[in-house]
Amino acid sequence: MDIEQSRDDNSSSRSRRQFLLAAGGSLTAGLAGCLVRGDETDLEGEIRVDGSNTVLPHAAALAEEFQWRNNRVRIPVRGSGTGAGFQRFASGETHIQNASREITDDEQALCEQNGVEFIELEAVLDGIAIWVHPDNDWCDCLTVEQLQAIWEPNSEVETWHDVDDEWPDEEIRLYGRDSASGTFDYFTEAINGSYGAIRSDYSGTPDTNVIVRGVRGNEYAMGFGGAGYYYENEDELKLVGIDDGDGCIEPTRETIESGEYTPLSRPMFAYVNTNELERTEFREYLRFFFAEVDDRADRSVVEDGEELTWTQWAARRVGFYAIPDLTVDESRESLEDTISRIQ
Template identity: 65%
Template sequence: MPNEPKAGRADGVSRRRVLLGTAGGALSGLAGCITRGKDSGLEGEIRMDGSNTVLPHGAVVSEEFQWRNNQVEIPVRGSGTGAGFQRFCGGETHAQNASRPILEEEQERCDRNGIEYVELETALDGIAVFANPANDWCESLTVDELARIWESGSDVETWNDVRNGWPDEEIELYGRDPASGTFDYFTEEITGEIGNIRSDYAASADTNVIVRGVRGDRHALGFGGAGYYYENEDDLKLLGVDDGDGSVKPELATIERGEYQPLTRPLYTYFRVDALARTEFRRFAQFYFEEIDGEATEADIVRPGEELTWTQWAARRVGYYAIPDEVRETSETKLADAIAEVQG
C-alpha cells in the first residue's frame, strides 16, 4: 500500500483506497480544488473523462501536475470508456481515459465532428477473476473453463458443471456492464468476441458493486480490474488463470513481464490534437512522460536504480502496473509527433 500523503499535499486522491472508492464519478479533489502548490504561470481548464478503470491513474497524474501548476483545473470523471468516447468525440472533453482501443464507430463519430486525436498507452492492468473467500474448491480456472462459464448460451449453471467434484451449487456471476472497456476486453479475450456473454449475470458499471456481490455469496464468481481485488483482498479470493502454460495470478511481476495472459491489457489515454496547441494542455500531456522528481520516491513504488516517468509511477501508485520502457518511448514519440503537427 502506498505511503501516507506528504504533509502539505492535497490528499483527496493520494491513496488508492480513496481513488478506487470514488471511481464511479467525478473526483472532487481534482475539480479545480488544488488550493496549494506552485503557481507556474500556466492556467486554464482541462476536461478528462472515460474509463472507470483508468480514472485512478489519470487522477493521480492530474493531481501531481496541478500541484506544480495550481492555476490549471483538471476535473476528472469516470463515466466509462464508451460513455467517455461519446463526449470526447463530440468535442466536450480534451482527454479520454480508455481501457480498450477506440472502436470503429467511435472513430467515425470523431471524424464527423472533426476531432483528431493521438492514442497513447499509459499503463497496464490485469483483469482479475475472483471468488468468495469461503470458496475452498477452486484455486484457478482455465481459459476454456472461463469461456464455458461466461459465453452467450452457456449451459454452465453450477460449479459442478465446470469440474466434477465441485459443489452442485449455482454460480452467481458478477461483472462489468457493456458500457465498460473492461467488459469489451474480457469478452473478446475469453469468449472470442466483444459482447459475447451470457445474459443472466449481474452487470454493473462500478467494480465496487461487483466486489460487494462476490463478497456476499459463497458461490459467486466475478471479474474486474486487479486493483480492485488488491483493495479488497481480505474480502475476496483471487483465482489464477491458466492459458495452457500453468496457472498465473495477476501480480506486479507477472503483469509487467507479460506472463498473465490473456488478461493483461494496455490502458490508454487519448489527447485531442487541436487542444495540444494550448500551452497548459500540451504541458499536461508531456508531463505523463517526464521523469518523476524527488517528491515521488516511495520505496514500494520505485525500485533501486529505476527511472520512472509520471505515467509509470502513477500506475503503480494506484495499484496498476507500469508500461515497459519501450512502450513508453513509443507513446512519447507519438505525442511529440502530434505536437509537431499542431504547431506546424
C-alpha cells in the same frame, strides 16, 4: 465547488479507492480544481478529462501531481465510462479520453464527423482478475477454456459441478461489469472471442465495488474486475489463477508488467484531442505523463535503481501496473511528432 487542498510533500500514497472517492465527490466541478497551495507558474487554463471509470484513479493521480506543480491549471476529471466518455470526446466536450479498450470504428467515425483529430497514447497496464468467495476451497485455478464455458453466450454451465466433476453441485452466482464498460468489452473479447459475447443471466454493474460485495456475500459466487480491486479486498475475496497453456498464473505486478498473465492483461489508453495541442498548458500536461518523477514524488512504488515516468508512477500508486519503458519511449515520440506537426 472546487476542492481546496493543501498537502505535505511526504504524504503517503493513496489507494485506488481513495482516488475514486476524491474524484467521485467532485464530479460536477472536477477533481482538485485550483489548489490553494502549490507551485505558481505561467501555465494557466482548463483541461477536461473523462472516460473509463477503471482508468479514473490513474487520471486523478496525474492531475493532482501536475496541478500541485502548476496551480493555475485546472483539470476536471470524470469517469463516465469508456463508451459514454467517447461520445463526449467525439463531440469536442472533453480534451482527453481515458479508455480501458481501443476506440471502435463507430467512435472513430464520430470523431471524424465532428472534426476531432486524436492520437492514442498507451498510459497504463491492468490485469482483469477472477475472484471467488474466501470459503471456496475447491477452485484455485481455471483454464481459459473453463472460463469460456462458464461465461460464453448460452452457456450450459449452471453449477460448479458442471465445470469439474469433483466440485460442488451448487449454482455459480456470477458478477461482472456491464456492457457500458471497457472492462466488459476486453473481458468478453479475450475470453469469448468478441465484444459483448457473454451469457445473459449474470449480474452486470458499472461499479466494481458491487461485484466485490456480491462475491463476498455468497460462498458459490464468482466475479471479474480490475486486479487492484482484489488487492484492496484480499481479506474478503480469493484470487483464482488463470491457465492459458503455460500453467496457473495469478495477476501480480511481476506477471502483468512482464506479460506473463494472459489473456487478461491489457493496456489502457489516453486519447488526446490534437486540436488542443496548440495550447501550452495542454502540451506540457501531456509531456508530464512521460517525464521522470521528481524528488517530491512518493517513492514507495519505485524499486531500487528504477526510474519511472509520471504515468508509470501514477499507475502503481493507485494499484495498476507500469507500461514498459519501450512503450513510454514510443508514446513520447508519438506525442512529440504530433506537437511538431501542429506548431
